Amino acid sequence: MSNSSDATRVLDSIDTEIAEQLLSRRAALARGASTTGVVMAGLRMGTVPAALAALSTSAFGQGGRLPTAVTGVLNFALRLEYLEFEFYNRGLAAARLIPAADRTIFTTIQTHENVHVEYLRTALGASARPKPTFDYTAGGGSGTGPFADVFTNYATFLAVAQAFEDTGVRAYKGQAPTLLPYKDVLQAALTIHSVEGRHAAEVRRLRGNFADNEPNQGWVTLALTDIPGTAAVYANEQNIMQGGIDVTTIVTGIAAKEVSEAFDEPLTMAEILAIVTPFIAA
Amino acid sequence: MNTTHDDVSGAATHPEPARNRREFLRFAGLTGAAVAFAGCSSGSPELLAPASTPSGAVIGVDGSVTLDFSNELDVLNYAYALEQLEAAFYVQVVANASFGTTFAANEQRVLRDIRDHEVVHRNFFAAALGSNKIPNLTPKFGTINFANRTSVLETAKTFEDLGVSAYNGAARYLKSAEYLTLAGKIVSVEARHASTIRDILNPRSGDFAPTAFDLANTPQTVLTAAGPFIVESITVINT
Numbered sequence: 040m041s042n043s044s045d046a047t048r049v050l051d052s053i054d055t056e057i058a059e060q061l062l063s064r065r066a067a068l069a070r071g072a073s074t075t076g077v078v079m080a081g082l083r084m085g086t087v088p089a090a091l092a093a094l095s096t097s098a099f100g101q102g103g104r105l106p107t108a109v110t111g112v113l114n115f116a117l118r119l120e121y122l123e124f125e126f127y128n129r130g131l132a133a134a135r136l137i138p139a140a141d142r143t144i145f146t147t148i149q150t151h152e153n154v155h156v157e158y159l160r161t162a163l164g165a166s167a168r169p170k171p172t173f174d175y176t177a178g179g180g181s182g183t184g185p186f187a188d189v190f191t192n193y194a195t196f197l198a199v200a201q202a203f204e205d206t207g208v209r210a211y212k213g214q215a216p217t218l219l220p221y222k223d224v225l226q227a228a229l230t231i232h233s234v235e236g237r238h239a240a241e242v243r244r245l246r247g248n249f250a251d252n253e254p255n256q257g258w259v260t261l262a263l264t265d266i267p268g269t270a271a272v273y274a275n276e277q278n279i280m281q282g283g284i285d286v287t288t289i290v291t292g293i294a295a296k297e298v299s300e301a302f303d304e305p306l307t308m309a310e311i312l313a314i315v316t317p318f319i320a321a
Numbered sequence: 322m323n324t325t326h327d328d329v330s331g332a333a334t335h336p337e338p339a340r341n342r343r344e345f346l347r348f349a350g351l352t353g354a355a356v357a358f359a360g361c362s363s364g365s366p367e368l369l370a371p372a373s374t375p376s377g378a379v380i381g382v383d384g385s386v387t388l389d390f391s392n393e394l395d396v397l398n399y400a401y402a403l404e405q406l407e408a409a410f411y412v413q414v415v416a417n418a419s420f421g422t423t424f425a426a427n428e429q430r431v432l433r434d435i436r437d438h439e440v441v442h443r444n445f446f447a448a449a450l451g452s453n454k455i456p457n458l459t460p461k462f463g464t465i466n467f468a469n470r471t472s473v474l475e476t477a478k479t480f481e482d483l484g485v486s487a488y489n490g491a492a493r494y495l496k497s498a499e500y501l502t503l504a505g506k507i508v509s510v511e512a513r514h515a516s517t518i519r520d521i522l523n524p525r526s527g528d529f530a531p532t533a534f535d536l537a538n539t540p541q542t543v544l545t546a547a548g549p550f551i552v553e554s555i556t557v558i559n560t
Contacts, residue, residue: 147527154533216498236512237530251427257517297437302506
C-alpha cells in the first residue's frame, strides 16, 4: 500500500512526461479539441495527473511493470471503454441520428470515454491490448443482430447506450476487490466507475424524456428493463440482501423496490464478457 | 406513495436484522459502548473523559466524534455520518409543507426516491455497525430554505457530489473485499443521484458529469465541506 509521500514522489516524477504523452496522443483523435479541453481541465484540477500517477508503471517499483492482476483488470476496462467510445463516435457521426437538443449530452459522454481510453492505454503502455472490431447490432460480426438499426433509429441507439453504461458500472464495481491491494489504482478506477454511473443515469432519464417515471429513472429499479435482450445486464439488481441483512426489515414504509434501487450490484468479469461478446466481431 | 419515515435526526430505531450481524462484521467479540453514549446526558460523570468505542471511534463530552481510519469500522462510521446527513436533509425536503408546490411532479418523484435511498443507506450502516456505530448526529440546516427550489436542489447537488467524492476517497482505507463491494454498491447510486439533480438544475447540458474522472476527496476535505451542516464536529485520524 502506497502512502501519500509515495504518491507525491510519483506525481513529481511522471507528471510532465505522462501529460505530454496524453496530450500528443490526442492529436490522433477525431475530436481532439474537446478531449484536450477535458484533459486540460483535469490537469488544472489535479485529477488527471493524480489518476495517471496512480496507473503509471513507475508507481510499481523498480521493474516498472504493472502486476498481472492489475493489467488484467485494466485491459478488461479498456475493452469496455473501447466499446463505448467507438459507439459514441459512430453515433455522433451518423447523419440524422442524434437530435440537436441531445448532442451536448452525447459529446460529453463521448469525450469522457475517449479520455478513459487514452488514460488506460497510457497506463498499460505496451501491455495494452488492441481495440477489437465491434458489431453494435450485437450480431457477433454478422451486422444483423437484434440492434440492427442502432445507428439509424435513435430509440435503439439510446437503448444500447443505456445497456453499455449500466454494464460499465457493474463491470468496474465487480473488479474493485481485485484492485484492493493497489490503493492508487483502486481509487483511479473508482473515479471512473462513478462517472459511468452519472452517464447511465442521464441516458436512462433521457430515454423517458426526463419525466422520471419507472423504469426510466436515473437508478435501476429491481431488475426491470424495458430493453429486449438486456436481462443479463440487470440480473440480480433486485437484490435486497446486503451484508447478510435483509434491508427491507430495517426500514419503515420503504418497499423492496426502493431498497433495490439504493444498491447497484456488481457483475463478474465472466458475466460482463458474456454480455459484451455479441458486440465483438473480431 | 404513503410512507412513514424516521424523524429527521433519527438513525435506525428498528429491531436488529434477522441475520447475524456479527457474522457480517467478522469481528467476533466486539461489543460496543458507543451506543450507550448516544442516550446519556452530558452531565453524566462517566462522560467526563472521552470514551473510546470498540470501533476505534472516540466520542467527546461535547458530542464530537473522532474516527480512526486504521480501523475499517470507522470508515463505515464515516459513511454512516454522511448518510445521516443526507437522509436528514431529504426527509426534511419531502416533509416541507410546500413540497408539493415547490417542485414539479417529476422532481417530487426524484426527491422522494432519493430520500428513500438515503434512509436505506443510513439504516443499513446503522444495522451493519450495530454497537460499533457512532451516535446520531444533529443536522444544522439553518442556511437552507426548504421552501425554495433552487436552495434545495443546489444543496442536494453539493451533498451528492460530496458523497461521491467521499466514497471514492475513503475506499483505500477499507481492508475487506466485502466492505469495498458494499461501498461500491452505494457510491454509484450516489453518482446517479448527482447526475439527476445536476440535470434538473441545468437540463440537457453536460453538467450531469462535469469531468471524466470524479473527485476522490480526503476525509478532511469532505468534513470541512460537511461541517457547516452538522452540529457535532467530526475528525478523522490515521489517514
